Amino acid sequence: xxxxxxxxxxxxxxxxxxxxxxxxxxxxxxxxxxxxxxxxxxxxxxxxxxxxxxxxxxxxxxxxxxxxxxxxxxxxxxxxxxxxxxxxxxxxxxxxxxxxxxxxxxxxxxxxxxxxxxxxxxxxxxxxxxxxxxxxxxxxxxxxxxxxxxxxxxxxxxxxxxxxxxxxxxxxxxxxxxxxxxxxxxxxxxxxxxxxxxxxxxxxxxxxxxxxxxxxxxxxxxxxxxxxxxxxxxxxxxxxxxxxxxxxxxxxxxxxxxxx
Numbered sequence: 480x481x482x483x484x485x486x487x488x489x490x491x492x493x494x495x496x497x498x499x500x501x502x503x504x505x506x507x508x509x510x511x512x513x514x515x516x517x518x519x520x521x522x523x524x525x526x527x528x529x530x531x532x533x534x535x536x537x538x539x540x541x542x543x544x545x546x547x548x549x550x551x552x553x554x555x556x557x558x559x560x561x562x563x564x565x566x567x568x569x570x571x572x573x574x575x576x577x578x579x580x581x582x583x584x585x586x587x588x589x590x591x592x593x594x595x596x597x598x599x600x601x602x603x604x605x606x607x608x609x610x611x612x613x614x615x616x617x618x619x620x621x622x623x624x625x626x627x628x629x630x631x632x633x634x635x636x637x638x639x640x641x642x643x644x645x646x647x648x649x650x651x652x653x654x655x656x657x658x659x660x661x662x663x664x665x666x667x668x669x670x671x672x673x674x675x676x677x678x679x680x681x682x683x684x685x686x687x688x689x690x691x692x693x694x695x696x697x698x699x700x701x702x703x704x705x706x707x708x709x710x711x712x713x714x715x716x717x718x719x720x721x722x723x724x725x726x727x728x729x730x731x732x733x734x735x736x737x738x739x
Contacts, residue, residue, distance in 0.1 A: 481514070481596035482730065483589060484656050485618040489638055491605035493626045494661030496523040497696060499602035501715070502622075504528075504705035505723035507558035511597040514551065514560045518585070518614050520571075522564035524602040528554045529703025536565030540588050541613065542574050547588040556705065560596075572609045581609060582649055586617035598730075607641050615641070616649045620656035625677055627663045627670035627689075635680060655681070657729070659722065661690040688722040690715070 486499045496519065503515045517524040518537055525531070535550035540562065550562050575581040589599060600622075601614040615621065621642060625631050645653050658681045664670045678685050690696075696715035699706050706716040 481512075481593045481599045482620070483593070483599045483601065483618045485601045485603050485611075485614045485621045486624065487603040487611060487615065487621050487638065488623050488625065488635075489605060489607050489611075489641075490630070490633055493605075494624045494659075494690060495519075495605065496521075496527065496602055497700075498622070498624045498659060498661065498690070498719075499524050499600055500527045500700070501696075501706050501719040502722055502726065503559055503598075503600050504556050505707050505719050506598060506726065507556050508707055509723060509727065510558065511727070512558050512595065514562065514592070514596045514599045516562040516585075516589075516599065516601045516614075517564040518568070518610055519564060519602050519604045520569040520610075521604075522568075523700065525561065525563040526703065527700040528556070528559075528561055528705065530554060530561055530563055533563040533565075536563045536568070537585075538565030538567040538571055541584045541610070542567065542571055544584075547592050551592070556708065568610065575609045575613075582612050582616045585610075585613035589617050607637065612645070612649070615645050615653060618650070618653060620654050622656040622659060624659045624661050625673075626661050627673045629669065629673075631673045632676060632680060655684050657726070658685045659688070659690065660685065663689045663691045665691070686722060686725055688718060688725050690718050690722070693718075 486495055488495055503513045507513045533552055535545050539545035540547050540550050551560050554561050603611045603614045660674050693715035695710045695713035696706055699709035
């Protein structure tokens with residue numbers, strides 16, 4: 480059964496989608512069967528993998544109850560599939576308000592395809608919306624990207640409160656997968672200080688792998704390619720590769736239990 484990980488932070492511009500695309504691709508490169516669900520109405524994970532014109536999207540799955548397997552498409556990356564974002568997703572919150580079991584639409588859909596993947600990532604919107612609640616209810620863990628800037632801790636308290644709320648009401652087993660520091664600039668004391676502050680906030684959950692500011696990481700989405708395809712030798716590709724290895728090491732016991 481695949482492990483479901485939401486990539487979430489209600490603060491925008493923290494490298495959430497960059498992480499969703501590149502961690503998924505690096506894990507697929509390492510032989511893992513990966514599904515990336517683009518639950519962000521902006522659809523950047525979809526376009527960032529060069530995917531377009533999908534007849535069925537996560538919108539059809541959540542709102543029209545389309546079976547998830549009918550909304551999954553192969554990407555150009557071996558072992559990496561995607562469930563794309565849809566145009567109607569921006570208004571999905573309003574459509575869900577009056578629906579029964581509205582927070583469980585995504586979970587019920589994902590449960591049907593778990594056996595076919597090792598890891599299922601959900602790229603969440605940069606807000607605590609009904610779509611985000613659906614993603615967190617469906618997930619086993621949450622991976623939190625945090626930028627190495629002054630306002631890095633802004634909103635973390637809200638996200639922590641949301642996770643605690645979900646544990647009490649909708650998803651009692653939800654845990655933090657890890658906290659990923661992004662946009663790190665070794666030339667500034669600020670980046671170093673922010674990393675230390677985040678480690679105090681999450682003493683056991685911060686990844687050793689830190690993602691630097693990197694021009695090639697900024698360029699690759701416009702070519703519809705993940706960084707390990709666009710420029711495998713770049714610093715960004717190397718660091719996301721290190722993150723993938725760290726991620727697999729942390730999840731090794733889970734994998735052994737699944738396939739024992």
